[in-house]
Amino acid sequence: MTIKNNVFIQKACVTLVVLSMLLSNLGPLNIQAVQAKGKGPTPTPTLTGTPTAAPAATVTAAPSDTPTVIPTVAPAFTPTVSLTPTATQLTPPDLAAAGTGTLFRARITLKNSHDLQRLKDWNISVLAQDGDFVYVEVDNNNLERLARLGFGPGQIDSLEYLATVYNATQFTSAPISKASLSASPKLLMSLSSVDSDQDGLTDTEEVWWCTDPLNPNSDHAGLATATDPNDGAEVAAIQKGITTYGPPFAMWPNFKPYHADGNCPDGDFDGVPDNAEMYMLGTSPQRESSDLDKFDDGQELFGVTFCPGSSGTCGYGILPRAEDAAFVSANLPAWVKAPGNSPFVAAFPKPEVEVVPSSLKLTQVTVITNTKGTTTGTEKTYGTSTTKATSTSLANSITWNDWVEVSKTTPTST
Secondary structure (H helix, E strand, O other): HHHHHHHHHHHHHHHHHHOOOOOOHHOOHHHHHHHHHOOOOOOOOOOOOOOOOOOOOEEEOOOOOOOOEEEOOOOOOOOOOOOOOOOOOOHHHHHHHHHHHOOOEEEEOOOOOOOHHHHHHHEEEEEEEEEOEEEEEEEEHHHHHHHHOOOOOOOEEEEHHHHHHHHHHHOOOOOOOHHHHHHHHHHHEEEEEOOOOOOOOOOHHHHHHOOOOOOOOOOOOOOOOOOOOHHHHHHHEEEEOOOOOOOOOOOOOOOEEEOOOOEEOOOOOOOOOOOHHHHHHHHOOOOOOOOOOOOOOHHHHHHHOOOOOOOOOOOOOOOOOOOHHOOOOOOOOOOOOOOOOOOOOOOOOOOOOOOOOOHHOOOOOOOOOOOOHOOOOOOOOOOOOOOOOOOOOOOOOOOOOOOOOOOOOOOOOO
């Protein structure tokens, strides 16, 4: 027993020596990088001093003397100006305008090594990068493209609205504009997102979702709970395909054009606000069912859709279909399973063919014997014949039904 312990101690000592040698060769450890790659929470990057441009890529010599290029990642800036307006600093028109504009700052997620090159090809300005998260400045068209291609835009702020809130809250500073923000990435990244009710959705996103930017729990009265989370948590769940909480807004918004005076655009009648579809979800604002199955996007995103009709007719769009009313209602049926319950995967039935062994019977009807050249069995012959001909008949007949006989006598002399 003592020998085994000594062997163990010797092995442990050797291991410690090897580790010590490796650490001495590696030099100082980047503890932050090690934490970021582990299973623990990703540390929040901080900015000290004045933000500067990212240094150029450096080249270091590996132990094998083979040059290795180490790319430098631009850090994400911590906002130095907090934009948290009070209820009296912004007017209702200001809040309503949060979702308008032509330029936006957004955070997207990189999923492939070539995604940064794709952003460059699309002329999208990269403001900062924090690991797989990238902050960009985009216009409406590119924001819609990013949502449609799965970049998952979030923390979206209209530059016009950022300027409005800044000018309303920063009384001691010179006014700014959308143009000045677009011209200065440093100034743009120094401003926090505007989330008036602190629910995880920016005011811009709240306008798009038709939720209340001054109420963190728009769909129910009272504070958020585990079973009824706030607006931001509900939208995050929806983006992950979770329908447990339903839509984040109070059912149902004043949809337009269903209501002539509506303020929540839903042109495809699927129960999902058009702007949320275009800029955050990536579904089609022009198709009631983005994947072209018989369930609309509202059913597959929220588990329920808007059906103001009765007597088996939904009364809003063409889905659910009236002919399916016996087994499809406003709620997504429980028998629609993943991945068919996603608005990106059509829920079409899978045809199944089953052969019951006892139903298949083979009977031998012909015996062929080759002995002495004799063949016995049953012979059946099938044939088909077709006769084609052309016949032409022509006849002319004249019939006299009335006639008169005339007799004339002529005397002769002798």
